[in-house]
Structures are given as structure tokens and as C-alpha cells.
Amino acid sequence: xxxxxxxxxxxxxxxxxxxxxxxxxxxxxxxxxxxxxxxxxxxxxxxxxxxxxxxxxxxxxxxxxxxxxxxxxxxxxxxxxxxxxxxxxxxxxxxxxxxxxxxxxxxxxxxxxxxxxxxxxxxxxxxxxxxxxxxxxxxxxxxxxxxxxxxxxxxxxxxxxxxxxxxxxxxxxxxxxxxxxxxxxxxxxxxxxxxxxxxxxxxxxxxxxxxxxxxxxxxxxxxxxxxxxxxxxxxxxxxxxxxxxxxxxxxxxxxxxxxxxxxxxxxxxxxxxxxxxxxxxxxxxxxxxxxxxxxxxxxxxxxxxxxxxxxxxxxxxxxxxxxxxxxxxxxxxxxxxxxxxxxxxxxxxxxxxxxxxxxxxxxxxxxxxxxxxxxxxxxxxxxxxxxxxxxxxxxxxxxxxxxxxxxxxxxxxxxxxxxxxxxxxxxxxxx
Amino acid sequence: xxxxxxxxxxxxxxxxxxxxxxxxxxxxxxxxxxxxxxxxxxxxxxxxxxxxxxxxxxxxxxxxxxxxxxxxxxxxxxxxxxxxxxxxxxxxxxxxxxxxxxxxxxxxxxxxxxxxxxxxxxxxxxxxxxxxxxxxxxxxxxxxxxxxxxxxxxxxxxxxxxxxxxxxxxxxxxxxxxxxxxxxxxxxxxxxxxxxxxxxxxxxxxxxxxxxxxxxxxxxxxxxxxxxxxxxxxxxxxxxxxxxxxxxxxxxxxxxxxxxxxxxxxxxxxxxxxxxxxxxxxxxxxxxxxxxxx
Numbered sequence: 001x002x003x004x005x006x007x008x009x010x011x012x013x014x015x016x017x018x019x020x021x022x023x024x025x026x027x028x029x030x031x032x033x034x035x036x037x038x039x040x041x042x043x044x045x046x047x048x049x050x051x052x053x054x055x056x057x058x059x060x061x062x063x064x065x066x067x068x069x070x071x072x073x074x075x076x077x078x079x080x081x082x083x084x085x086x087x088x089x090x091x092x093x094x095x096x097x098x099x100x101x102x103x104x105x106x107x108x109x110x111x112x113x114x115x116x117x118x119x120x121x122x123x124x125x126x127x128x129x130x131x132x133x134x135x136x137x138x139x140x141x142x143x144x145x146x147x148x149x150x151x152x153x154x155x156x157x158x159x160x161x162x163x164x165x166x167x168x169x170x171x172x173x174x175x176x177x178x179x180x181x182x183x184x185x186x187x188x189x190x191x192x193x194x195x196x197x198x199x200x201x202x203x204x205x206x207x208x209x210x211x212x213x214x215x216x217x218x219x220x221x222x223x224x225x226x227x228x229x230x231x232x233x234x235x236x237x238x239x240x241x242x243x244x245x246x247x248x249x250x251x252x253x254x255x256x257x258x259x260x261x262x263x264x265x266x267x268x269x270x271x272x273x274x275x276x277x278x279x280x281x282x283x284x285x286x287x288x289x290x291x292x293x294x295x296x297x298x299x300x301x302x303x304x305x306x307x308x309x310x311x312x313x314x315x316x317x318x319x320x321x322x323x324x325x326x327x328x329x330x331x332x333x334x335x336x337x338x339x340x341x342x343x344x345x346x347x348x349x350x351x352x353x354x355x356x357x358x359x360x361x362x363x364x365x366x367x368x369x370x371x372x373x374x375x376x377x378x379x380x381x382x383x384x385x386x387x388x389x390x391x392x393x394x395x396x397x398x399x400x401x402x403x404x405x406x407x408x409x410x411x412x413x414x415x416x417x418x419x420x421x422x423x424x425x426x427x428x429x430x431x
Numbered sequence: 432x433x434x435x436x437x438x439x440x441x442x443x444x445x446x447x448x449x450x451x452x453x454x455x456x457x458x459x460x461x462x463x464x465x466x467x468x469x470x471x472x473x474x475x476x477x478x479x480x481x482x483x484x485x486x487x488x489x490x491x492x493x494x495x496x497x498x499x500x501x502x503x504x505x506x507x508x509x510x511x512x513x514x515x516x517x518x519x520x521x522x523x524x525x526x527x528x529x530x531x532x533x534x535x536x537x538x539x540x541x542x543x544x545x546x547x548x549x550x551x552x553x554x555x556x557x558x559x560x561x562x563x564x565x566x567x568x569x570x571x572x573x574x575x576x577x578x579x580x581x582x583x584x585x586x587x588x589x590x591x592x593x594x595x596x597x598x599x600x601x602x603x604x605x606x607x608x609x610x611x612x613x614x615x616x617x618x619x620x621x622x623x624x625x626x627x628x629x630x631x632x633x634x635x636x637x638x639x640x641x642x643x644x645x646x647x648x649x650x651x652x653x654x655x656x657x658x659x660x661x662x663x664x665x666x667x668x669x670x671x672x673x674x675x676x677x678x679x680x681x682x683x684x685x686x687x688x689x690x691x692x693x694x695x696x697x698x699x700x701x702x703x704x705x706x707x708x709x710x711x712x713x714x715x716x717x718x719x720x721x722x723x724x725x
Binding site: 064065067068071074075089092093096097098099242243244245246249252253256386388389392395396397399400402403405421422425428429430431 | 474475476477478479480481482483492498562563564565582583584585670672673674675686687689690691692693696
């Protein structure tokens with residue numbers, strides 16, 4: 001009996017020393033379905049590639065749910081090592097001093113080189129601070145693009161529009177053939193945030209929130225008002241089919257060929273390939289020649305990986321090793337191919353090119369090409385506290401504009417009022 | 432029954448038996464309620480790194496916001512409609528099912544089993560049924576010339592949410608009404624039948640008063656349901672859209688607290704809800720229960 005106890009203690013000892021040697025870290029993410037499977041594959045490959053570290057991916061629901069889970073875990077002192085935070089929520093984390101530990105710092109402290117120039121220009125500073133340090137590692141980066149049904153456009157004898165001015169003529173011709181021109185899946189992202197990036201227009205004071213806490217929201221500007229007025233006019237003319245604020249409800253009509261064009265994410269590419277049986281093409285987001293004839297790059301959407309503060313040195317070493325693996329050209333290329341999200345490093349982009357991926361799939365390159373367009377003063381990104389709530393106000397007000405319950409002017413006023421209230425409340429929480 | 436008050440020497444054991452229950456109530460009800468009350472007077476950074484006392488600012492913010500007030504109005508309207516319809520429909524069904532002689536249990540089963548569906552699952556099912564791209568209902572209504580668009584039309588969306596909420600709640604009420612009907616003694620019913628010929632008159636003078644305790648209990652349950660449990664349904668069906676027109680108070684707590692991470696504002700809303708429920712319960716027991724004869 002005694003012997004047996006000794007043996008089991010010895011066994012336990014062995015077991016725990018083996019466990020000690022491997023540092024285990026948790027990665028909370030919001031990638032469901034196919035994306036989640038790809039995430040698991042990447043984690044498995046990392047775990048199999050070495051024996052010192054082990055990363056455990058845990059699915060936490062939608063982006064919002066993942067962030068909320070992270071917030072409550074952090075408050076309880078049990079934050080995960082790595083958490084995926086979405087674009088609109090990033091400011092909430094990045095402004096909280098001492099909640100996240102900078103990716104750049106972690107990489108350098110653990111002896112991995114870090115050069116921000118390795119990253120694709122459009123992706124580089126979006127999750128960075130005002131000094132250009134990277135805080136969160138862009139992970140699933142996408143950008144809004146235009147998808148078009150080649151057959152339907154050919155029927156009306158038109159090409160996809162480069163500018164919104166061109167669009168009006170094209171939509172008229174499509175309408176004459178009984179075809180509605182477009183639907184779109186994300187009003188705040190595509191027609192508010194990226195409208196400002198594409199045309200290089202200021203979004204908030206304090207350098208779009210990069211140099212400090214912004215107080216003024218610039219959404220009530222004449223260009224956006226003009227664009228939204230046009231959108232409403234297009235809806236009334238039957239050019240633009242509005243199916244509410246749900247992403248899928250607006251994508252399905254494109255798949256069912258009820259509309260000729262659809263504005264979605266470059267990350268939608270993989271899914272669209274599977275769900276459609278017609279030939280479609282991809283092109284840049286149109287711009288207004290009258291607003292900025294040298295329209296440039298757009299913002300990235302999607303999310304970044306942040307490392308939460310308060311963990312041990314050994315654990316950050318594991319985080320660094322994992323981030324190093326995640327930014328390898330091969331890993332990035334795999335992720336890009338599987339999902340349609342853009343490769344975040346130039347090396348990964350080069351690898352995809354060398355492999356002939358874009359020769360076979362020219363549409364898969366549109367997102368990254370658009371992100372590589374020239375940028376301006378206001379195209380680095382934006383940082384607004386409590387911004388997810390402001391996005392809700394945008395959805396709400398646009399619903400009302402489209403159903404004639406309010407005017408564009410009043411909608412923009414209401415959005416700015418809510419948005420600025422959110423900004424000022426948030427600014428007071430930052431110490 | 433005469434009340435006798437006899438004091439025996441107490442053993443502590445009964446108290447030990449209720450300790451687990453009290454502990455559960457304390458941990459899961461009182462403690463979060465107190466936390467919400469505390470947070471509602473604070474302005475806090477989402478991560479809990481900084482926090483400051485702001486007095487009634489969060490409440491002032493709420494009641495000066497026209498969105499919140501319209502959510503408030505919507506919740507009251509929605510709850511009353513859902514309560515009235517789910518009670519009314521269930522009562523009619525229970526009375527009718529109770530009067531059937533053959534195949535009664537089949538009717539009862541068919542009218543009850545929706546009860547087993549969770550609100551979120553009901554919401555997802557309804558989403559598929561009412562979705563304009565894949566659902567059958569829009570197609571059906573369109574054929575009558577009603578351009579049914581719950582994704583963009585607030586009237587259609589509200590009608591849809593009410594319909595699904597009522598459908599989900601009718602079985603619960605049905606079961607209780609049926610049990611209530613069965614507990615009315617046969618002799619009373621037979622005596623009534625001899626004295627009064629009219630079905631409806633018998634119902635309103637004999638059956639309904641005898642059902643009143645059940646109906647009162649269900650009224651409380653249904654208002655609570657419409658206020659709180661419809662959250663899963665709204666979240667899967669409309670997310671409070673379009674234009675915020677199907678946002679209930681509970682859904683707004685979730686939006687501001689979970690999507691917006693503004694804990695102070697969200698907690699203040701929770702406290703308002705708590706007060707509202709306290710008030711409703713008070714009114715119900717004070718004024719309505721008096722009219723109920725057990």
C-alpha cells in the first residue's frame with residue numbers, strides 16, 4: 001500500500017515537472033464556424049512545431065461577447081494571455097493604461113526582432129499608439145470592397161463603377177433593365193468610417209484620436225451629408241436596396257442575384273465563392289470625384305490580437321513565440337488563402353504573389369491592393385472611446401432615414417450628439 | 432381556521448435547512464443587485480482601472496435621453512399587449528380544450544409542447560420563418576399585397592416580435608388555466624348548468640371568478656416574461672431594430688453594458704428596472720389581489 005502511494009506521488013511529480021516545462025497560454029477569440037476551425041488548425045500547428053509552449057484557443061462568441069468576457073475576466077484578475085479585440089472596440093482597450101501590453105514591447109523584450117515596416121502600410125498603425133508603436137497585432141484584417149455580378153452588369157452593358165459619379169449612370173442603365181444596382185452590409189464601417197478614410201477626411205479632433213482623447217466627432221460634415229442624401233435618393237429610385245442593418249440579410253440578395261453589386265468585406269471572398277454559382281468580380285470601393293479626386297486607401301476592419309497585462313515573464317515569452325509564429329509568411333499566407341483576410345506582412349504578400357495565388361485568383365488581391373493605395377493625413381486609423389455604442393446609433397438613425405422617419409441632417413445631428421456624449425464620458429474614465 | 436400560537440423550544444436544524452436557499456438568494460440576487468446599485472452612481476473605465484463617484488448623473492443622462500424614454504414607452508406597450516394576448520388566447524384555448532370530450536389529451540399535448548422551446552431557439556426559428564430571403568411568411572403576406580418588411584419597417588418588426596412572444600407564452604398560460612379549470616368542482620359546474628342556460632354568462636359568473644387566482648398569478652408571471660425573458664427572442668430576431676423600434680428596457684441594458692461597455696449607464700438602467708418591477712409587484716398585490724377570491 002505504502003509503496004503504491006509513493007509510486008503515485010513519484011508519478012505525479014514527474015507529471016507536474018513535465019507540465020512545468022510547457023508554458024500554456026490562453027487565446028480568446030471570436031471566430032466561429034469555418035474561421036474558428038482555421039484558428040484551431042493554426043494553434044495546433046504551433047503546438048506541434050515546438051514543445052516549450054502551448055496555446056489554447058477558446059471561442060468566446062461574437063466580437064462584442066469576446067470583449068465583454070475579456071473585461072469581466074480582467075476585472076476578476078483572470079485575464080487571458082491573448083485576446084482578439086475588434087476594430088471599433090480597440091480604443092476601449094488601448095486607452096486603458098495598464099490593461100494591455102504592447103505587442104512590440106513583448107517581441108523586443110523576448111529577443112524577437114520587430115520592425116513595423118515589415119507590415120503592410122494600411123495595416124501598420126491601425127492598432128498603434130501616437131508614437132507609431134504597435135500595441136495590438138493586426139490579425140484578421142479586411143477592408144470594404146465592391147463585389148459585382150459580371151453577367152448582370154453585361155446585360156446592361158456596363159462596367160463596375162470607379163467613382164460614385166460613374167455609379168449613377170450605371171445604376172440608371174441597370175434599372176432600365178429591371179435590375180437593382182446594389183445592397184451593402186455594414187453602414188458604419190463602409191459608409192461612415194471608410195468614407196472618411198477613402199476621401200481623406202478628418203473623423204475626430206486629436207488626430208482622429210491618436211494624439212489624445214477626442215471630444216469632437218466630425219460626422220456632420222457636408223461630404224457625408226451629401227453622400228447619405230444620395231444614398232436615400234438611390235434607395236427611392238430603386239438603385240439601392242436597403243434590407244436593414246443585418247449583415248447577412250444584405251448579402252443574400254447579391255447571392256440570389258436580386259442586386260447586381262454588393263459592398264462587403266474583402267474577407268467575404270472565400271464564403272462568396274462557395275455560396276454563389278455565378279461569375280463575380282471584385283473591385284475598389286468607389287469614391288466621389290467631387291470630394292477628392294485623389295482618393296486613397298481605406299481602413300482595415302476585423303480585429304487584432306492584444307496581450308493582456310499582468311502575466312508572468314515566462315508566459316509573455318510564450319506569447320512572443322506565438323506572435324512570431326503568427327506573423328511568419330507561411331502562416332499568414334495560409335490564413336489569407338483559407339479566409340480571404342489580407343496578409344498583414346509584406347513578406348507574406350510577396351509569398352502569395354510568388355506562389356501565383358493572385359494569377360489564379362485576381363479578386364483575392366483587391367483588398368490588399370486597396371490597402372496599399374496612397375494614404376493621407378486621416379487614413380491611419382481612428383480611436384474613439386465607447387465607439388461600438390456610436391455604431392449602434394448610426395444603425396438606428398440610418399434605419400430611420402431609409403424609412404422616412406428622419407432627415408439626413410437630423411440623423412447626422414443625432415449621431416454626433418450620441419457619439420460626442422460617448423467620447424466625453426469615455427474621456428472622463430481614462431486616468 | 433383558528434390560529435394557535437404554541438411555542439416550542441427551537442432546534443437550530445430548520446434554519447440550517449434554509450441556509451443553502453438563503454445563500455443562493457444572497458449570492459445571486461442581493462449581491463448583484465447591490466453591485467448594480469453601487470455601479471449606477473459611478474463612472475467607470477470598462478476594465479475597472481479607474482472609477483469615480485458621479486452621483487445621479489447616470490440617471491439624469493437616462494431620463495434626458497429621448498431614446499431611453501421611447502424604449503421605456505415601447506416596453507410598457509409591448510408588455511401590455513403581450514400579456515393581454517397571451518392570457519386571452521390561452522384562456523380561450525383552455526376553455527375550449529377542456530370542453531372537448533374525445534381526444535382531449537391530444538389537444539392538450541399539441542397546445543403545450545411549445546412550452547419546451549427556449550426563447551432564443553424560438554427567436555431563431557422565427558427568424559427563419561419571417562426572414563425576407565428565406566422565410567415563408569413574407570411570401571405569404573406579399574401575396575395579399577402587404578409588403579411585409581420586418582427588417583426595415585418598425586410596425587412589421589413590432590408585430591412580428593409580439594406575435595412570437597405571445598406564441599411562446601400561450602402554452603404556459605394554457606397549462607395553468609387548464610389546471611385551474613379542472614380544479615373547479617363538478618358539483619359547482621353542474622349546479623350552474625341547471626340554473627343558467629347561457630354558456631357565456633356561466634363562464635363570466637362562475638368559471639372566471641373561480642379562475643381568478645390562477646389568472647392573477649399568471650398576470651404577474653406574464654408581465655415578468657414580457658419584461659425579461661423575451662430578451663433571447665429579441666436578440667435573435669431583431670436586435671432591437673429597425674431604428675431601435677423593438678428595443679426593450681432589458682435589451683438596452685445589454686446594449687449599453689455588453690456592446691458599449693458603459694457599466695455605469697447600464698447599471699443605472701438595471702436599477703430603474705428593479706424599481707419598476709418592485710412597483711408593479713406592489714400595485715398588483717395591493718390593488719388587484721384584493722379583487723381576487725381564493
